[in-house]
């Protein structure tokens with residue numbers, strides 16, 4: 001069986017093309033086209049949304065799509081589906097990942113074929129032992145009057161999955177909805193047991209198979225995120241009730257059966273690779289180890305050793321993961337024309353870049369300009385699959401370096417201002433809230449407030465927290481309304497900071513003061 005990233009990706013695509021007659025389509029750009037509900041493309045199905053919604057131009061190539069497979073570049077770093085807060089802390093979530101997917105549009109095949117193809121690929125082509133695989137299926141939703149998806153359960157039983165390795169979950173995990181309205185249906189997921197039969201299962205989600213069909217009422221946003229990650233899953237008992245039809249949720253919240261049905265699946269390449277390479281972590285695969293090595297070579301830090309949580313003293317391994325993750329996302333996005341900037345997706349990227357700079361300089365002792373030097377490593381590992389990286393590699397590196405330099409300059413200037421202010425303080429004085437506030441808000445600096453606090457801590461100076469709180473409250477009252485649209489985008493911009501910026505006519509230059517640095 002294939003084990004290296006390129007071979008595993010290719011095996012997926014050729015399995016669906018050669019054995020099952022799928023047409024291969026390239027990954028869409030990570031910049032969503034004509035879809036304001038999305039900051040970034042976050043699932044393989046995004047580019048096929050017009051098919052699901054029934055809005056596809058009949059003259060377009062897509063109108064003829066029936067069986068399709070691809071490897072989609074996905075970013076989950078902002079908006080409703082952001083995994084940013086988990087990245088670095090766990091061993092299975094990335095802000096950029098590749099989603100391998102297959103689709104059957106307009107019912108050319110359905111549950112039975114979808115499940116059996118997935119099972120065939122995982123167990124025969126990739127050679128994953130059957131007894132390490134668990135499946136979950138929709139266990140029903142009494143509130144919505146829906147029974148369990150017994151059809152999927154029976155298909156898995158027929159394929160040889162024993163009931164003891166099946167789980168059923170409610171709508172949160174196993175019912176897929178495009179938004180509040182629109183196409184939806186039950187999904188069934190395949191999980192891998194890292195514990196390997198020893199003790200309680202430790203399941204990591206590998207592949208999601210969604211069974212749905214299109215409908216056209218407007219739905220505000222794409223995919224709800226389930227949150228299973230690496231965890232222990234209790235078996236939930238379900239009660240028998242009639243099988244559910246394929247559905248769309250109408251504006252009044254009701255579910256209507258639909259005439260056409262589609263299969264939409266997605267499997268994370270990084271997680272699959274980890275399984276095939278016998279690792280517990282996506283970072284221990286050939287997609288990440290060249291980056292982790294390059295970070296080790298370029299910084300003064302001890303080598304990456306895969307520790308998580310409390311075991312990761314000094315957050316060194318967390319920093320390795322954050323930096324490796326973020327530079328991949330930055331490279332992929334810049335190659336697709338989304339660069340760090342002031343609002344929306346560009347602001348998310350600026351936030352990623354600054355996070356990466358802080359983690360690398362402060363925790364890994366990276367020299368200035370280090371981040372840009374990782375771009376060629378990303379191009380080396382991903383450029384074969386996504387040639388736009390190769391085409392734009394010089395531009396990506398220089399953009400990253402420029403933004404890094406600008407941020408480092410702001411940091412330096414911030415330190416100078418702090419030092420100057422501290423020199424003037426009397427022995428029992430606290431650091432003035434106005435100065436702290438201006439460091440975080442001034443158009444040139446825009447430093448995250450928690451960083452300002454850290455810098456003060458380093459100096460052993462006490463901040464006028466009450467004063468700062470007062471300023472924050474004033475601003476919140478003043479600008480809460482204007483901040484609303486930004487919050488909707490899920491950028492976690494600080495409403496107080498934003499209000500003050502707007503009042504001063506200064507555009508925001510950085511992410512939230514609530515910015516999660518210390519994890």
Ligand code: ATP
Pocket residue numbers: 043076083092093094095096097099205206207208223224225226227228229230266267268269270271
């Ligand atoms: P999880 O529960 O682990 O957060 P999910 O249910 O949000 O995953 P789906 O939306 O079902 O994920 O996406 C399909 C597949 O994409 C998942 O089964 C997983 O293999 C992969 N995947 C999802 N999110 C990430 C991520 N942040 N990093 C890497 N792979 C991911």
Ligand code: MG
Pocket residue numbers: 189205208226
């Ligand atoms: Mg899922």
Ligand code: MG
Pocket residue numbers: 205225226227228229
């Ligand atoms: Mg999930």
Ligand code: MG
Pocket residue numbers: 083225226227228
């Ligand atoms: Mg998730």
